[in-house]
Amino acid sequence: xxxxxxxxxxxxxxxxxxxxxxxxxxxxxxxxxxxxxxxxxxxxxxxxxxxxxxxxxxxxxxxxxxxxxxxxxxxxxxxxxxxxxxxxxxxxxxxxxxxxxxxxxxxxxxxxxxxxxxxxxxxxxxxxxxxxxxxxxxxxxxxxxxxxxxxxxxxxxxxxxxxxxxxxxxxxxxxxxxxxxxxxxxxxxxxxxxxxxxxxxxxxxxxxxxxxxxxxxxxxxxxxxxxxxxxxxxxxxxxxxxxxxxxxxxxxxxxxxxxxxxxxxxxxxxxxxxxxxxxxxxxxxxxxxxxxxxxxxxxxxxxxxxxxxxxxxxxxxxxxxxxxxxxxxx
Numbered sequence: 198x199x200x201x202x203x204x205x206x207x208x209x210x211x212x213x214x215x216x217x218x219x220x221x222x223x224x225x226x227x228x229x230x231x232x233x234x235x236x237x238x239x240x241x242x243x244x245x246x247x248x249x250x251x252x253x254x255x256x257x258x259x260x261x262x263x264x265x266x267x268x269x270x271x272x273x274x275x276x277x278x279x280x281x282x283x284x285x286x287x288x289x290x291x292x293x294x295x296x297x298x299x300x301x302x303x304x305x306x307x308x309x310x311x312x313x314x315x316x317x318x319x320x321x322x323x324x325x326x327x328x329x330x331x332x333x334x335x336x337x338x339x340x341x342x343x344x345x346x347x348x349x350x351x352x353x354x355x356x357x358x359x360x361x362x363x364x365x366x367x368x369x370x371x372x373x374x375x376x377x378x379x380x381x382x383x384x385x386x387x388x389x390x391x392x393x394x395x396x397x398x399x400x401x402x403x404x405x406x407x408x409x410x411x412x413x414x415x416x417x418x419x420x421x422x423x424x425x426x427x428x429x430x431x432x433x434x435x436x437x438x439x440x441x442x443x444x445x446x447x448x449x450x451x452x453x454x455x456x457x458x459x460x461x462x463x464x465x466x467x468x469x470x471x472x473x474x475x476x477x478x479x480x481x482x483x484x485x486x487x488x489x490x491x492x493x494x495x496x497x498x499x500x501x502x503x504x505x506x507x508x509x510x511x512x513x514x515x516x517x518x519x520x521x522x523x524x525x526x527x
Contacts, residue, residue, distance in 0.1 A: 231321050235314075235326065236294065237291060242500050245286075246503060247380055247383065248282065248283055249406075249506030249507065250410075251282045252279060253405075253406065253456075253513060254385060254388040255282060257387075257388065258389075259517055260520065261463040263464060263520050263521065281340050281344075288337040293379070295326055295329055296363065297362075298316045300364065302316045302323070303317075305317035345393045347395075351386050355378075358378050366430045366432060370432065370433060370436035371431075371436070373411050373415055373433045377406075377410035377411045377414070381403050381404070381409075401459040402455070405456045405459065408447075408448045408452045409449070412445050412448035414433075415433040416445070416483070416487060416498050417495065417499040418433060419492070434489070439489075441487075442487065442489075453473060456473060456509065460473070460513075466516055466520065468512060468515045468516040469512045469513055476505055479504065479505050483498045483501055
């Protein structure tokens with residue numbers, strides 16, 4: 198579900214084929230290259246950007262269990278849930294990319310940066326792509342149905358925004374908002390997978406992920422604003438224009454403040470708050486050094502959000518580990 202293309206935003210992060218010899222392309226024969234690019238195996242950043250919010254939600258939820266009078270989940274289930282959500286993020290992101298490329302195949306063929314995408318170029322037929330999509334969705338469904346019913350219902354609901362998203366750029370300057378809903382929903386699902394209920398801290402983590410996605414996909418969209426304008430596509434990059442940096446300050450501030458409050462609610466201590474300070478510095482670097490008229494600069498800042506998300510996750514997990522240790526000592 199993640200690759201915002203020049204006209205596709207489903208998979209922010211992944212520029213069209215540029216001939217790079219990536220690890221995935223070295224591991225598989227040349228004949229597999231169209232499928233590698235279709236699934237974005239050569240560009241894993243989109244999977245990480247989708248996975249981080251879900252893992253934030255999981256880690257925060259497990260932290261909340263330490264201060265809950267009625268914990269609802271066995272802490273030893275954590276490795277299993279983290280693994281399932283990681284696999285689910287990969288399958289969902291890849292499925293979103295395939296669906297996006299099917300929906301945008303005619304548009305992608307008109308744009309230099311995306312015309313070599315496997316479906317747009319004819320390397321993979323629509324029929325074959327639909328079969329691959331079905332397999333990916335089946336795999337994602339098998340993982341989803343390992344969860345509790347609340348999480349299953351949330352997972353089924355988000356299918357609607359995922360299907361709507363590829364078409365939003367034709368009608369609104371805010372397709373990033375629909376992408377942000379899709380990406381941030383994993384945070385709520387991660388929370389409910391542990392707690393089996395919707396609570397303020399889980400909603401705050403979801404809000405943080407929503408605002409973060411609005412920020413990084415706006416950065417990504419600046420790569421394509423000229424092509425988008427020519428063929429009539431819309432994005433927040435075109436809407437915000439020279440006011441992009443102030444808007445990014447708003448988005449990243451909402452992200453960090455929401456995480457700060459969520460952390461306080463679940464009982465995090467100095468380790469998490471230190472990681473949040475580090476993430477704040479990272480966001481400041483992104484915004485201050487961003488050049489919205491330099492596509493390479495935008496792509497670098499966009500990809501740097503993989504580290505931003507990791508910093509936050511590591512902070513929550515280390516704080517959780519320390520809190521667990523202290524609770525056992527006491």
